Each structure stands twice: as C-alpha cells, then as structure tokens.
Amino acid sequence: MPSHRLANLTLDDLDIMGYSVAGEETVIAMPQLDVCFDIGKAPDQIVPINHVLLTHGHMDHAAGLAYYLSHRKFCGQSPGTVLAPANLIAPIRQILDAWGKLDGNAVPANLVPVTAGDEYPIKPNLFARVFPTKHSRGSVGYTVLEKRKKLKPEYAGLTGPQIVELKKQGIAIDNPVEIPLVSYLGDTQYLDFGQLPYVARSKILIAECTFYIDEHAGRADAGRHMHIDEFAKLVEDLENEYVLVTHLTQRTSMAEAKKLLREKLSPATLGKVFLLMAHMGRPNQRPTPVQ
Numbered sequence: 001m002p003s004h005r006l007a008n009l010t011l012d013d014l015d016i017m018g019y020s021v022a023g024e025e026t027v028i029a030m031p032q033l034d035v036c037f038d039i040g041k042a043p044d045q046i047v048p049i050n051h052v053l054l055t056h057g058h059m060d061h062a063a064g065l066a067y068y069l070s071h072r073k074f075c076g077q078s079p080g081t082v083l084a085p086a087n088l089i090a091p092i093r094q095i096l097d098a099w100g101k102l103d104g105n106a107v108p109a110n111l112v113p114v115t116a117g118d119e120y121p122i123k124p125n126l127f128a129r130v131f132p133t134k135h136s137r138g139s140v141g142y143t144v145l146e147k148r149k150k151l152k153p154e155y156a157g158l159t160g161p162q163i164v165e166l167k168k169q170g171i172a173i174d175n176p177v178e179i180p181l182v183s184y185l186g187d188t189q190y191l192d193f194g195q196l197p198y199v200a201r202s203k204i205l206i207a208e209c210t211f212y213i214d215e216h217a218g219r220a221d222a223g224r225h226m227h228i229d230e231f232a233k234l235v236e237d238l239e240n241e242y243v244l245v246t247h248l249t250q251r252t253s254m255a256e257a258k259k260l261l262r263e264k265l266s267p268a269t270l271g272k273v274f275l276l277m278a279h280m281g282r283p284n285q286r287p288t289p290v291q
C-alpha cells in the first residue's frame with residue numbers, strides 16, 4: 001500500500017505522477033525520464049526514481065529528501081542523485097548528517113550543486129538543463145532534453161547502403177539535435193520564459209499558478225508566485241503542446257480554477273492546459289484538458 005495518493009496522467013506518451021498543493025506538498029515524477037521534480041514528502045512511488053531535481057529549499061518541496069535517500073538504501077538501491085541549487089548543498093548535507101546520527105545509519109547521497117546554465121546527464125540520450133527562476137535565493141527550474149541525430153539535408157536522398165558506405169568512410173552524415181521534452185518551473189514569479197527557446201518549445205510545460213482571484217495579485221507578488229493573469233500571459237506566448245498546472249492553494253477548488261482559466265485563456269490554449277490535481281487516482285492515459 002503506497003504512502004500517498006497521487007495524481008496520475010499521461011501526456012505525449014510520458015507518464016506523470018505527483019501531488020502539488022501550495023504550502024502543503026509538491027512532487028512531480030516522470031518515471032520514463034527517470035526524474036522527479038522536487039520531492040515533497042517523498043511518496044513511496046517515487047523512491048525508485050534515480051534523479052531528484054530540486055528547485056528550491058521550501059519545506060513543501062524538499063522535506064522528503066532524507067527519507068528518499070535513506071529509503072533507497074533500505075530497499076538495496078544505489079544512492080539517489082539530487083540536483084539542487086548550489087547554495088543549498090551545505091544545509092542539505094547538514095540535514096543528512098544529522099539524520100545519520102539520529103538514525104544510527106549514514107544516509108548515502110550523490111549531491112550535485114547546480115546553477116543556471118548547467119547541464120547534467122540523466123541517461124545516454126537525456127540530459128537536464130538548469131535555468132533561473134524568481135522565487136528564493138538560487139532558485140532554479142529544469143528542462144529535460146533528448147539528444148537525437150538528424151541526417152544532414154545533403155544526404156537526405158541517399159539509400160541505406162549509400163549511408164552505410166559513408167559511415168564506413170568516417171563521414172559525419174548527421175547533425176546532433178536537442179528535443180526539449182519537459183520544462184518544470186517550480187515556484188516562480190512571472191518571468192519571460194519565452195526568451196529561453198528550450199522552455200518555450202518544450203513539449204510539456206509544468207508551471208505553477210498559485211493565485212486566482214484579482215484581489216490576490218498582491219499576495220502572488222509577495223510570495224513570489226504566479227497569479228492567473230501572469231500565467232495566462234506566459235502560456236499564451238509559449239509554444240508548448242501541453243501545459244500542466246500545479247501549486248494551487250487549498251482555498252481554490254478545481255471547479256473554480258477551471259472557471260477562471262476559461263475566462264482568461266484563449267480556446268486554443270485551453271485545449272492544451274491540464275490541472276495536475278484534477279487527475280487524482282488511477283492512471284489516466286486520456287486526460288481531459290480544462291476546455
């Protein structure tokens with residue numbers, strides 16, 4: 001019996017499982033990519049995932065780190081890899097050391113400090129790229145990109161045997177290309193993420209939208225979160241095929257969030273917007289957009 005009930009949905013053939021309520025818990029896992037964005041309170045279901053990509057140190061996003069790492073050891077798995085803003089590595093180590101003393105067993109961890117612009121390999125054909133967000137000191141977001149090879153246009157008309165022959169001669173017949181699969185913004189105030197082409201063109205964008213009513217625009221600013229007006233401006237400008245909304249507060253119901261999104265977004269954009277927490281329970285391979 002897993003420790004948590006999680007939302008489950010599939011976008012662009014990629015499974016997403018997670019939970020995200022502002023101030024309570026945020027954890028978003030993508031098992032096929034072997035990444036978990038933030039760790040929340042470390043639900044059992046995500047413990048086998050090898051990479052945690054932490055955006056910032058707020059308790060609702062980071063509380064489960066020690067448990068995740070320790071439980072992997074308990075289950076005989078390799079030490080988990082945690083990418084975290086560089087300024088958080090020392091306090092994370094202190095917490096893990098303290099838990100090691102409390103528990104009587106060291107907590108193995110592969111901690112990787114990151115700053116905006118860094119890249120980290122996830123699998124032979126996948127890597128994570130780090131970009132800045134505007135939330136707390138050092139806070140970052142992550143894009144997971146796939147590396148593919150694309151035949152150079154001048155060789156497009158060749159037959160299989162001709163291509164094999166060129167390869168034998170050691171001629172580079174293809175160019176490397178990067179396909180941005182998913183970008184996760186974590187918690188952030190509005191920024192013009194459209195200036196980052198790999199975020200703007202990610203197939204899936206996972207974005208927070210914390211505040212929904214007009215009177216709460218000031219609260220969004222104070223907490224460095226996005227208000228629905230900023231969220232609308234952001235997603236209308238980007239080219240993502242799917243947008244997954246996270247980090248609603250307990251006070252906004254799914255029905256209310258959908259109603260307000262319908263008022264603020266164009267019909268074309270609405271058709272690609274999904275609310276994570278509207279997909280609690282069993283895996284949903286045909287999730288419904290807000291529209």
Ligand SMILES: [Zn+2]
Nearest residue numbers: 022023060187
């Ligand atoms: Zn948060």
Ligand SMILES: [Zn+2]
Nearest residue numbers: 056058135187
């Ligand atoms: Zn936060």
